[in-house]
Amino acid sequence: MSTLEVNTINEYSSGSGVTIDGVLLKDNSLHGLAFDDHDVWCLTTNTGDGSDGDITSNWARPTGGSGMYTKWGTNITESSGIFSFPTTGYWYIEINVAIRTSNDPTIECQLKGTTNNSSYNTITMARQGCRANVGATYMWASSSVVLDITDVSNQKVKLAVDSAASGSYIQGNADGQQTKISFTRLGDT
Numbered sequence: 001m002s003t004l005e006v007n008t009i010n011e012y013s014s015g016s017g018v019t020i021d022g023v024l025l026k027d028n029s030l031h032g033l034a035f036d037d038h039d040v041w042c043l044t045t046n047t048g049d050g051s052d053g054d055i056t057s058n059w060a061r062p063t064g065g066s067g068m069y070t071k072w073g074t075n076i077t078e079s080s081g082i083f084s085f086p087t088t089g090y091w092y093i094e095i096n097v098a099i100r101t102s103n104d105p106t107i108e109c110q111l112k113g114t115t116n117n118s119s120y121n122t123i124t125m126a127r128q129g130c131r132a133n134v135g136a137t138y139m140w141a142s143s144s145v146v147l148d149i150t151d152v153s154n155q156k157v158k159l160a161v162d163s164a165a166s167g168s169y170i171q172g173n174a175d176g177q178q179t180k181i182s183f184t185r186l187g188d189t
Helices: none
Strands: 018-020 023-026 029-031 038-043 077-079 082-084 089-102 107-114 121-128 136-149 156-162 169-171 180-187
Touching (some): 089 107, 107 169
Antiparallel strands (some): 089 169
8 A cells, every 4th residue: 555645636627626535626626425405495484374285485594593604615505485406416405394383284394396497396395283173273394205306497496385275384484493404415316
């Protein structure tokens, strides 16, 4: 076995980085070794009280958690409730949903996706409900999925409320302690 001891390794051509045993070192970061990108968005206000549909507004990065919420890498972007991926790859998406039900057998927060930037279908959902006539009940639900994003122009996701009876809604606030969606890029496709 040989040992290579050097102070500096320079790129052969500017901007390409250096690959060592399958790990790309480029611009002071390691690509392909750990998670390249991570981002969190939270719903800043309650939504869906007795109505169903896409959650098109009131999304922001969380402000709570004693300032410990973090994002790194390239940012997920949001526009009118539609989340766009910055790069291709395998993405782990998790939704954590705070739900208030009021004599409602089921309320859902659906993660919907598109492959053509137009038609959306449900990928997964977080669901809760209360059949008993007990008034307001507060619950949590979560769901996660790994998506293979190969086309950042056409593959996007959004959240929607479904089956919300009057008095039932998805809870939100800006500190990120209620409903949120997180994105973590796991690696290349």
